[in-house]
Amino acid sequence: MSTVDKMLIKGIRSFDPENKNxxxxFKPLTLIVGSNGAGKTTIIECLKLSCTGELPPNSRSGHTFVHDPKVAGETETKGQIKLRFKTAAGKDVVCIRSFQLTQKASKMEFKAIESVLQTINPHTGEVPFP
Ligand SMILES: Nc1ncnc2c1ncn2[C@@H]1O[C@H](COP(=O)(O)OP(=O)(O)OP(=O)(O)O)[C@@H](O)[C@H]1O
Structure with a gap:
């Protein structure tokens, strides 16, 4: 059975683009608790997006999924999700998905800029390069 170890979220919905959350x-169970608007649904959306590549249906094709640049006081924000998991064969893999939301003259432009799977060297813990 494959298992999820960790997930990093930056610049998605209310998650700050500058902080690595x-x-x-945990096994066998992880409980996600928090007040209204704390980000519980966002965590589930990020898990689903990492595993399937599907943006949430209510995200206007990604436009409302990336942290709003206006909230950050910027013209552009970058969003990133990194999911570290163990495959059924016991290999450590990281899935990285990155997005960008840019305020253009009259509209916001959403772009998916990276979608990669990286294996991790079991002896050193390092991601192979290139
Ligand atoms: N694009 C965005 N940019 C900045 N903040 C956003 C964006 N989209 C949503 N938010 C904020 O993210 C929060 C929503 O988080 P989320 O729905 O994950 O919380 P929750 O813990 O599931 O809440 P509830 O318990 O009410 O369901 C809200 O505060 C909302 O204002």
Whole structure:
């Protein structure tokens, strides 16, 4: 069985683009608790997006999924999700998905800029390069 170890969220919905928010998952169960608007649904949306590549249906094709640049006082924000998991064969893999939301003259432009899977060297813990 494959298992989810950790997830990093930056610049998605209310998650700050400047802070690395890391969620560690526990066995056999992880409870996600928090007040209204704390980000529980966002965590589930990020898990689903990492695993399937599907943006949430209520996100206007990603436009409302990335942290709003206006909230950050910027013209552009970058969003990133990194999911570290163990495959059924016991290999450590990181899935990285990155997005960008830019305020253009009259509209916001959403772009998916990266979607990669990286394996981790089991002896050193390092991601192979290139
Ligand atoms: N694009 C965005 N940019 C900045 N903040 C956003 C964006 N989209 C949503 N938010 C904020 O993110 C929060 C929503 O978080 P989320 O729905 O994950 O919380 P929750 O813990 O599931 O809340 P509830 O318990 O009410 O369901 C709200 O405060 C909302 O204003």
């Amino acid at each position: 890391v969620i560690t998952f």
